[in-house]
Amino acid sequence: MPTPPGEPPPRELFDQNLPLIERILAHTCRRSGLRKEDAEDFTSFARVKLLDDGCAVLRQFQGRSKLDTFLAITIKRLLLDYRDHLWGKWRLSAEAKRLGPVAERLEKLLVRDEYTFDEAFQILRQEGVELSEFEVEAIRRKLPPRIVRKMVPEEALQSEPSRELRPDEALELKERDSIRRRLARPLLTALNTLPKEDKVLVLLRMKLKVSEIAKTQKVDPKPLYRRLEKAYKRLQKELKRQGVRREDIEYLIGRIQPGLLDF
Numbered sequence: 001m002p003t004p005p006g007e008p009p010p011r012e013l014f015d016q017n018l019p020l021i022e023r024i025l026a027h028t029c030r031r032s033g034l035r036k037e038d039a040e041d042f043t044s045f046a047r048v049k050l051l052d053d054g055c056a057v058l059r060q061f062q063g064r065s066k067l068d069t070f071l072a073i074t075i076k077r078l079l080l081d082y083r084d085h086l087w088g089k090w091r092l093s094a095e096a097k098r099l100g101p102v103a104e105r106l107e108k109l110l111v112r113d114e115y116t117f118d119e120a121f122q123i124l125r126q127e128g129v130e131l132s133e134f135e136v137e138a139i140r141r142k143l144p145p146r147i148v149r150k151m152v153p154e155e156a157l158q159s160e161p162s163r164e165l166r167p168d169e170a171l172e173l174k175e176r177d178s179i180r181r182r183l184a185r186p187l188l189t190a191l192n193t194l195p196k197e198d199k200v201l202v203l204l205r206m207k208l209k210v211s212e213i214a215k216t217q218k219v220d221p222k223p224l225y226r227r228l229e230k231a232y233k234r235l236q237k238e239l240k241r242q243g244v245r246r247e248d249i250e251y252l253i254g255r256i257q258p259g260l261l262d263f
Contacts (some may be wrong), residue, residue, distance in 0.1 A: 010055030017067060021050070024071050028079055033109070033123050046078045083112070093144050102129055103139050110140070125207075132206050137184045183244070187252055190238040198231040 014021070025046055029039035050057055061070050096107040102124070109120035121136050129136070191199050204213050205228060214221035232253060239249045 010058040010061075011051075013058050013061070013067075014050060014055050017071070020068060021047075021071060021075075024068065024075050028072070028075050032079060033115075042079060042082050045082050046075055049078050049081070050074075095142060095144055099139060099142060102131065102136070103143065105129075106136065106139060107143050110143075130203075130207075132203055134184045134187045137181065138188060141181060141184065183248055183252055186239055186242050186244050187235075189242065190235045193238050194231055194234060198227060198234075201227060202231050202235070 025043050026039075029042060034042060057074060060074075061067065092104050092107060096103045105124065105127070106120055109115045109123055110117065115123065117137070117140060121133055124131075124136060131139075191202065194202065201213070201224065208216075210221050210224050210228065214224055236249055236253065239252065244252075
């Protein structure tokens with residue numbers, strides 16, 4: 001395909017706009033939540049693809065849009081190609097699609113990108129998902145178990161450091177996961193017994209300080225403290241009614257409001 005009139009040849013286009021390309025690559029890596037090592041690998045992969053076959057990709061630029069827009073779209077497609085190259089064509093489960101956008105994103109993070117639940121939850125929070133940890137855990141429990149296989153050269157395995165957790169780390173992670181799974185439903189049930197305004201306040205308190213909530217709502221923080229105290233006592237009573245153990249109630253209340261344990 002010939003170069004559009006007024007545009008430099010593809011290789012010159014690449015060289016002249018290398019700083020722009022690097023910025024878009026970095027932005028794409030951040031937006032996609034790539035780990036440092038994966039971001040470095042993808043950046044190298046993308047540079048090679050942009051230069052392949054005499055910059056064949058850049059020859060497709062016809063000046064119909066801004067160059068930065070063209071590069072952003074191109075690099076996003078290269079990221080999809082990179083992931084397909086690593087993991088094979090990956091598809092969402094039918095259950096994730098049925099549950100909606102949060103479930104779809106969560107499944108991608110957990111299965112395709114291999115983040116832990118805690119890492120995936122933090123990424124969701126950074127992306128603006130306002131669900132609590134226990135609400136997200138309830139979604140995870142509905143997702144089908146899936147395994148993604150990766151092809152890794154033997155020589156790479158020989159030099160790869162062990163990723164196995166220490167026995168104490170593995171035990172702690174297993175215990176935390178067990179507690180979270182066991183208590184997600186009782187907590188959600190207890191939360192649903194609260195008046196709507198109190199439930200919203202408790203969920204906000206999982207993310208913000210009381211002073212920050214008061215500031216956003218333009219109210220005095222003192223009444224919020226009293227409302228929260230009553231809400232937590234009601235949650236404790238409901239959790240006890242469900243037969244939740246005292247130590248588990250302490251864990252739950254401690255996670256959603258550190259320091260507010262009034263038994």
